[in-house]
Amino acid sequence: xxxxxxxxxxxxxxxxxxxxxxxxxxxxxxxxxxxxxxxxxxxxxxxxxxxxxxxxxxxxxxxxxxxxxxxxxxxxxxxxxxxxxxxxxxxxxxxxxxxxxxxxxxxxxxxxxxxxxxxxxxxxxxxxxxxxxxxxxxxxxxxxxxxxxxxxxxxx
Numbered sequence: 402x403x404x405x406x407x408x409x410x411x412x413x414x415x416x417x418x419x420x421x422x423x424x425x426x427x428x429x430x431x432x433x434x435x436x437x438x439x440x441x442x443x444x445x446x447x448x449x450x451x452x453x454x455x456x457x458x459x460x461x462x463x464x465x466x467x468x469x470x471x472x473x474x475x476x477x478x479x480x481x482x483x484x485x486x487x488x489x490x491x492x493x494x495x496x497x498x499x500x501x502x503x504x505x506x507x508x509x510x511x512x513x514x515x516x517x518x519x520x521x522x523x524x525x526x527x528x529x530x531x532x533x534x535x536x537x538x539x540x541x542x543x544x545x546x547x548x549x550x551x552x553x554x555x556x557x
Contacts, residue, residue: 416477418462422492423477425499426456426464430475432535433466437473443534446527447471454524455483456499459490485524488517504529 417427436443448471457463457479465483467474487507489495494515498506504525510516518525 416475418477420462420492422456422458422462422489422495422499423464425496426466427475429532429535430466430473433473433531436534437471440534443531444471446530446534447473452484452521452524453481454528455479455486455488456495457486457488458492458495459488460492462492483520485520485522486518487525487528488519490515499532502529502532 417423433443433447437447447468450468451470452468454466454468455463456466463477463479465476465478465480467476489498489510494510498510498516507516507518507525511518
């Protein structure tokens with residue numbers, strides 16, 4: 402998947418830019434906010450927890466996911482020191498890796514130096530558990546089917 406070279410602009414009304422990783426993480430946080438009110442398994446993952454998880458790139462894009470005793474929020478940039486930082490070479494690499502939903506893809510990136518991690522590594526486990534709740538397997542299957550259909554239509 403190659404992203405078009407669109408200019409990255411800040412959208413101040415919603416505190417998000419057009420950077421693909423920023424859009425992905427902001428969307429993830431919106432889903433987390435919804436789940437924080439309706440999903441008992443997710444509520445269990447965030448109650449009585451307090452931390453900042455930062456997802457960033459070497460090119461300066463950063464967004465923090467803030468969990469504060471059952472409340473979920475997000476802030477763009479490096480507002481405060483994060484408890485855990487997951488840093489990718491580029492937004493494209495980050496989106497591809499995160500959409501795989503496979504921690505082995507992250508570990509491969511760590512081994513080859515294209516992904517850096519710093520801080521409380523247990524928060525990577527938290528992120529993985531959260532991702533499994535946010536995007537159920539049925540949705541991933543449907544998403545793959547739609548992508549395949551689009552590729553077939555484009556190839557014609």
